[in-house]
Amino acid sequence: MNPYEILPSAAFWKSGVVSANPYKMEGIYRKKFEIDRTARIATAGSCFAQHISRHLNKNGYRVLDVEPAPLGLPREKHLAFGYSTYSARYGNIYTTRQLLQLAREVAGEFIPENVAWQKGDRFVDAMRPAVEPKGLQSRSEVTLHRRHHIKMVEKLFKQLDIFIFTLGLTETWLHRSTGTVYPTAPGTIAGTFDANEFVFQNESYDEVLGAFEECQEIIKRIRGGRPFKVILTVSPVPLTATATGNHVLVATSYSKAVLRSVAGTLSARHEHIDYFPSYEIVTNPRLHSTAFADNLRSVRDETVEFVMGHFFAEHPPVASAKDAPNEESAGDDAKEDVQCEEALLEAFGR
Amino acid sequence: MKKILWCGGSHAGNAKGPIGAIFPDFENTFYITAGPTNLRWSRDGGRYSVKGSIVGANGRSPSEFHDLADYDRIVFIGHWIQPQRFMKGPAPLSDAVLDEMFPEADFLINSPTKIYNEVLEVFPRLAPGRCVLLCDPLSNMLELTQVPVRAKVRFLEKAAEFCAARRIGFVSQPETTLNTKMVTKRKFNRRDGDFIHMNDRFWKSYLKKVRDYMDGQGANP
The missing domain is CATH 1.20.5 (Single alpha-helices involved in coiled-coils or other helix-helix interfaces)
Structure with a gap:
């Protein structure tokens, strides 16, 4: 008799992975709590979160959208302008530090520095550079749009019952003197890179964890203490590039390991936080990387389908509660x- | 006597009296081409009967026909030209988003909420250079009041461009009827609780502008 004899097949690599159906993995996800059909869900995070948001909507869950597209904007244009992608028009939030900064800005505890980045003769919001791909007319227009956005995120934080967040990156760029964090490096999408002004940072486990914990507290405070639940996922999408000086494969491993550890810690530490293992389902070696498109980064649509199939096996689709x-x-x-x-x-x- | 065919729905109804006062020297004929019944009919796939320049058989009046060749002017009053069908609330809208929302080619013909404005597409083709469009009065409902002024201005500019491309005369509501939020002043509301329909004073002012426009164009456009 040994302690492994009584364990289920999912506990063993051979039966749990090698000979298991990778598209329908038994026991890989056991929900920690129910999602009520009327629960107001907010989604945010790195790009993989877009898929989660879309599938929740499709399956009848009540996903909030506090910055909906104007009625006259054709559906096929929504994504290009950051509409109908997440619960607010914040674009990709790659790091917990970025999320914390947003929460602090909403709470009035922080004013980001150097928000309007120049792009030709136009200006973009450095905190969400992709939502207006052609840029805005002036710095003051950026400020006007951002003020509205922050107001809407505050509304979101107050309304949500469940917050689904996809952890994406540990690498980030900071404004050296103020600590303002940006989702992209200055000079990539817009702005100009100045090594005296901006500095690269690769967040540690403690920093990623600490930022999320602090962020939760701020959101709770914004809500007047009303609790909320969290579902975390880790993006399976590898880094496009690293600024660490390491090989991108090594940098990707570091980033994903840290994020996965933080998600595990948060889920183990808090009753109200669940972890959904989309990362493991996509990167399962049994799939021999076929979960990814030819660039070995983008997750195929059919992959997202079966990943979310695992989610909906535990949280069944509901009749629309919208x-x-x-x-x-x-x-x-x-x-x-x-x-x-x-x-x-x-x-x-x- | 010159003849005008006034096309529309409830706004045309509200303007009927003032039309008689401002255009007494014209033979004014009314044709209900808008309104909820026609909108439902159109959404359900209803289409006008068109034979030469004779149009008719819409959802509201299946047995009514008009020969557009008989009229010196065909005036659309309102006809679902409502910015609130495109945007609501205070969210700022960039130039790029507005450009995508109002493509010159057809944004007033195929509009959100499944509106196919067939009249605006077909009648000007059959009566080139003789059609005139009056936008719906800018409603003072909260959701449109909150829309940034710039977006409402852009809507009207694009509507004017749309009309110019189709040789439709375009007459926007007089500036004196608008408040600083670029919606119709409340004193023009037809009744309490109705933020869409306007009173005779409003229509007299608007129609006076239309009359000036037509007179300026000459009797025979």
Whole structure:
């Protein structure tokens, strides 16, 4: 008799991985809590979080969108302008430090430095450079857009019941004197790189963990102490490039190991935090990297389908619980119709 | 006597009296081409019967036909030209987003909420140079009031460009009827709780501008 004899097949590499169906892995995810069909879900994080957001929506969950696209913007243009991607128009939030900074800005505890980056004769919000790919007219327009965005994120933090966050990177760029953190290096999408002004930082386990813990506290404070639940995932997408000086493969391993450890610690430490192992499902050696597209970075659509299949096996799709805004709009339309018909009858008597 | 065909829905209904006052020397005919019934009919796939320059058989009046060749002017009053169908609330909108929202080619013909504005597409083709578009009064509902002024200005600019490309005359509502948020002043509301329909004073002011525009164009456009 030994302690391994009584363990399930999922506990053994051979039966749990080598001979298991990688598209439907038994016991790889056991939910920690239920997601109520009326729960208001917020999503954020690195690009893999986009898939989670989309699939939750598709399966009837109530994913918040506090900065919806204007009605007149064609659906196929939403992504290009950062709409309908996450619960707010914050673009990719790669690091916990970036998330913490956003929460601090919302709470009025921090004002980021050097927000408007120049791109030709236009300007972009350095904190979310991809949401306006053509840039804005002026620095003041960037400020105006950002002020609205921060107000909306505050609304999001107050409304959400469950926060789904995908941890993406440990490498980041900081404004040397103020510590303002940026999602991209100055000079890549916009802005100009000045080594005297900006500094590279590769976050440690303690820094990533500490930033998330502090962020939770700030969000809770913004909510007047009302608790919320968290589901963490780690992005399986490797780094495009590293500024560490290490080989990109080594840098990717470091980054993912740290993020995965932090997610594990947070999940083990807190009852309200669950970890969904999308990272493990995608990087399973049994798939021989076929989960990725030819660039060995992008996750294939069909991969996302079966990854989310594991999620929905534990959190089954629900009948749509989307309510308030649509019903209100329908009510407005009906009222408008009655008013229009009345005017027609009055004028034309028919 | 010159003849005008006034096309629209509830706004045309509200403007009927003032039209008589401002255009007494014209033979004014009304054709209900907008309104909720026609909108539902169009959404359900309803389309006008078009034979030469004769159009008709819409959802509201299946047996009504008009020969557009008989009219000196065809004026669209409103006809679902409503910025609130494109944008609501205070979110700032960039130039790039607005450009994508209002493509010159067809944004007033195929609009959000499944509007196919067939009249605006077909009638100007059958009566080139004789059509005039009046936008819906800018509603003073909260959701449109909150929309940044710049976005509302852009909407009207694009509407004017749309009309110019189709040889449709474009007459926007008089600036004196607008407040600083670029929505219609509340004193013009037709009744309490109705932020869309405007009173006779409003329409007289708007139609006076239309009359000036037409007179400036000459009797025969």
